[in-house]
Amino acid sequence: MNRRSGAFWDVIATLLLLVIGGALLYGNLIDRSFGDQLLFYLQAPLTGAFVGGVMVLAVLLRWLGGLGSKSDGFIQFDSAEGSVGISVRAIKDFVERTAREFSAVTSVDTQLSQSRKRLEISLRVKVQAGNPIPELSQVMQERIREHMAEALGINEIHQIRIHISEIVGEAAPRGDSIDAVE
Numbered sequence: 001m002n003r004r005s006g007a008f009w010d011v012i013a014t015l016l017l018l019v020i021g022g023a024l025l026y027g028n029l030i031d032r033s034f035g036d037q038l039l040f041y042l043q044a045p046l047t048g049a050f051v052g053g054v055m056v057l058a059v060l061l062r063w064l065g066g067l068g069s070k071s072d073g074f075i076q077f078d079s080a081e082g083s084v085g086i087s088v089r090a091i092k093d094f095v096e097r098t099a100r101e102f103s104a105v106t107s108v109d110t111q112l113s114q115s116r117k118r119l120e121i122s123l124r125v126k127v128q129a130g131n132p133i134p135e136l137s138q139v140m141q142e143r144i145r146e147h148m149a150e151a152l153g154i155n156e157i158h159q160i161r162i163h164i165s166e167i168v169g170e171a172a173p174r175g176d177s178i179d180a181v182e
Contacts, residue, residue, distance in 0.1 A: 012058075012061060013057075013058040013059065013060075013061035013062035014058075014062060016054055016055070016057075016058035016061075017055070017058045017059070017062070020051065020054065020055060020058075023038060024038070027039070073087070073088045074086060074087050074088065075087075075088060075091060075112070075114050075119060077153065077154055077156060079153060084153065086152060086154070088112055091112055091148075091152070091154075092110045092111075092112060094147070094148070094151070094152065095110045095112075095121055095123065095144055095148070096108050096109075096110050096123075098143060098144050098147045098148075099123060099125065099140055099144065101143070102136065102139075102140060102143075103128070104127045104128045104131040104136055105125055105126070105127055105128075105140075106126045106127065106128055106168050106169075107125070107126045108123055108124070108125050108126075109123070109124045110122070110123050110124075111123075111124075117156060118156060118157075118158035119154065119156055119157050119158060120157075120158050120159045120160075120161070121144065121157065121159070121160045121161070122160075122161040122163065123140075123160070123161065123162050123163065124163050124165045125140075125162055125163065125164055125165065126164075126165055126166040126167075126168055127164055127166075127167055127168070128167075128168060128169050129167050129168065129169050129170055129171045130170070130171025133164055133167075137162045137164075140162060141160045141162065144160055145157055145160060
């Protein structure tokens with residue numbers, strides 16, 4: 001489903017829910033005779049089933065309209081020749097690839113936010129047991145900052161937060177390094 005048809009069904013579903021909900025509120029709070037008439041019609045088996053079906057359909061259409069419509073979005077950066085936009089998805093993939101270069105990292109999930117032209121990166125990382133987490137975090141932050149500046153031209157990183165979500169496995173032998181796999 002493309003974005004336009006998703007938005008169309010989202011609008012239709014919203015309008016259906018708004019009309020049905022508005023009629024129920026109006027009939028119960030403002031014009032009780034309208035509410036009694038509405039209740040009379042809803043008690044008929046076919047009418048009640050039809051309105052219930054419309055409400056379920058409206059919710060499904062709203063849900064389906066939202067699938068795939070989450071825009072990737074772009075983060076804009078100024079360069080000497082103008083503005084450059086890089087998709088959020090591309091930056092997240094790049095940061096996650098950089099973090100996975102470290103042999104101590106078993107999985108990573110990235111969140112990006114931008115406020116006042118300042119990019120903030122938050123990584124949720126699972127690491128192999130036995131690695132010095134403060135040192136690993138510092139080296140990873142430096143590596144991400146360097147790689148983003150070199151490869152993407154993004155120098156405006158305000159903060160890189162690393163959250164260790166889990167320490168997995170057995171401790172590796174002491175000779176192992178936290179450095180990235182070359």
